[in-house]
Amino acid sequence: MYNETVMEHFTNPRNVGEIEDADGIGEVGSPQCGDIMKIFLKVEDNIIKDIKFKTFGCASAIASSSIMTDMVKGKTIEEALALTNKDVVDALGGLPKPKVHCSVLAEEAIRSAIEDYKKKMK
Amino acid sequence: MTKRRVYVDNSATTPVHPQVLEEMLPFFNENFGNPSSVHSFGRQAKKAMDKARERVAVALGAKTEEIFFTGSGTEADNWAVKGVALANKDKGNHIITTKIEHHALLHTCEYLEKHGFEVTYLDVDEYGLISLKQLEEAIKDSTILISIMFANNEIGTIQPIGEAARIAKEKEIYFHTDSVQAMGNVKIDVKELGVDLLSISGHKIMGPKGIGVLYIRKGVRLDNLIHGGAQERRRRPGTENVAAVVGMGKAAQLATENLEQHIRDMTSLRDKLINGIYERIPHVKLNGHPTERLANNVNFSFEFIEGEALLLSLDMVGIAASSGSACTSGSLDPSHVLMAIGLSHEIAHGSLRLSLGEINTDEDVEYILEQLPPIVERLRSLSPLFKQCEGGKVSV
Ligand SMILES: Cc1ncc(COP(=O)(O)O)c(C=O)c1O
Ligand SMILES: [Zn+2]
DSSP states (O other): OOOOOHHHHHHSSSSSOOOOOSSEEEEEETTTEEEEEEEEEEOOOOOOOEEEEEEEEEHHHHHHHHHHHHHHOOOOOHHHHHHOHHHHHHTTTTTGGGGGGTTTTHHHHHHHHHHHHHHHHH | OOOEEEOOOOTOOOOOOOHHHHHHTHHTTTTTOTTTSHHHHHHHHHHHHHHHHHHHHHHHHGGGGGEEEEEEEEEEEEHHHHHHHTTTTTTEEEEEEEHHHHHHHHHHHHHHTTOOEEEEEEEEOOTTTTOOHHHHHHOTEEEEEEESSBBOOTTTTBHHHHHHHHHHTTTOOOOEEETTTTTTTOOOOOHHHHSEEEEEEETTTOOOOSEEEEEEEOOOOOOSSSOOGGGGGSOSSSOOOOHHHHHHHHHHHHHHTHHHHHHHHHHHHHHHHHHHHHOOOSEEOOOOOOOSTTTTTEEEETSSSSSHHHHHHHHHTTTEEOOHHHHHHHHSSSSSSHHTTTTOOOHHHHHEEEOOOOOOOOHHHHHHHHHHHHHHHHHHOOTTTOOOOGGGGGOO
C-alpha cells in the first residue's frame, strides 16, 4: 500500500518531540477527522533552526509530518511558507489516493506554526 | 529466519479447512457436470448438491427445502430484505433493523428507502445490545420485516435473537437475522429461535469465498432477487457453483459438529488476550459486551493513537488484524458500529479488532501480547494527545 520512503518515515520519523521554549507552535486537525498535527519551531535570523512534531494519525499523517519537518529545517520563513502539500507528497514518492488528504495537515501545520511565530514577534 | 506470521483477522475471512478443500477439489475438473443435466455427469453434481443442502439443513435445524444457496452472505442479506419488501408491499412499507448491521444490510435498507420504504434503525447501548422494548415500540401496522443481526462483526456483541423473533411472531411480522458471524461461534437452530429467514456465509467458517445460504422458512413470502432458469427451485437461478456448494456443506457440518470444543478453545484464547492487554497496556477500553460476545472476538480501543498506524505496525511484525478507524475504511468517519455504541471519534479511530479462529494457538496470543505493548508505546510517544507527566503518571 505505502512505498518504502513512506514506511521509512513512518517507522523512523525524524524530528519527533516538543520544544519547550518554542518561538512558534502550530496545531491543526481534529480528532473528528482522525489526524492531529502539532509543530514546534525555533527561529533565528528568519531561519528555522529547529523543528519538532507530534502527530496523532495514520501512517500517512505521521510520514508527512516527518518529511515536512526535514524539508523546512534550515530554510527561511519564506521558503517554508512556499511549501505545498504536493511538495510533501512528491518528496514521499507519492501516497495512495485516499491517503493524500491525511498529508494536507503537514502544509497546514507549518503555516499555522509560522503564523504563531509572526504573531509572537509583533 | 522466516518471520512469524499470526493471522487474527478471522472475522474478515478464514482459510479453507483441509477437509473442505478435499471434498471440493473433484468438482472442478472430474465431477464437473451441470447439476441441471440429465446425464450421469449432471446427476453426479446434483447428488453432491443434495448432500451439501442436507448438511446445511442439519447444521441449522432446518428442512432441506428451506435451504437456498446464494453467491455470498451479502446476496443472502439482500435477498431476504428486498425479497420480503417487494413481495409484501401490499401489506406495508416499514422495516425495522439496527444501526450496527453490516453494510450488506444497511445499504440495502438505504436503497429501499429511496424506493418508498420506511426504515427504523434501532439504537444500541454502550455494549452494542438492542433494547427489546425499543423494538416493540418501533413496530407499526405497516411493519413487514424486522432484521437484526445475530452477532456483530466488529465488536462481537450477540443479540437476544430468540426474544426478538418472538416479538415479531406475535405481531405476525417476518423476522430475518444476519448470522454470518454467529455461525460456527454460537449454537443456531432456526426452529428453536423461531426465525423466518437467516443468512450465513461460507468463508467465515472455513469454507470457500463466494458462497452463502439463505434459510427461508417454508411459507415465507419473498420475491426473487435474481430471475432466470430453474435452479434452486426457480428461486435463485444461475448455474450452481457446485464446488463452493459442496464446500459450504462440509464447512457447515464441521462448524456445528465441533461447535462446543471450538467455543471452549476460542473463549480461552480470547480471555487470555483480553486479560493480557488489560494487564500490559494502560488507557485501553474493551469494545462490545463483556459476556454476550462472540467467543472469537477481541476489540480494544487504545487511547491517543490511530488504528491504521497500529495495524501497519502490527503487520510489520507479522500480525494481521483489523481496525474501525476512518483511515482504514477509505471514508472520513470511523466505523458506524463504534459510533453507535457512543465512542468519541478519537477513541473510535484507535480501535483494533483481533478475531480468533481454529488456526490460532496459545503461542499466537503470547506473541501478540509481547509485540503489542511496545508498538502502542511508540505510537503514543508520537502523539500530541498523550503526555507523560513527571513522576511517570500519565495525563491527557
Ligand atoms: C455480519 C456480516 N454480514 C454479511 C457479511 C457479508 O458476507 P460475504 O462476505 O459472504 O458477502 C459479512 C462479512 O463481512 C458479515 O460480517
Ligand atoms: Zn489518515
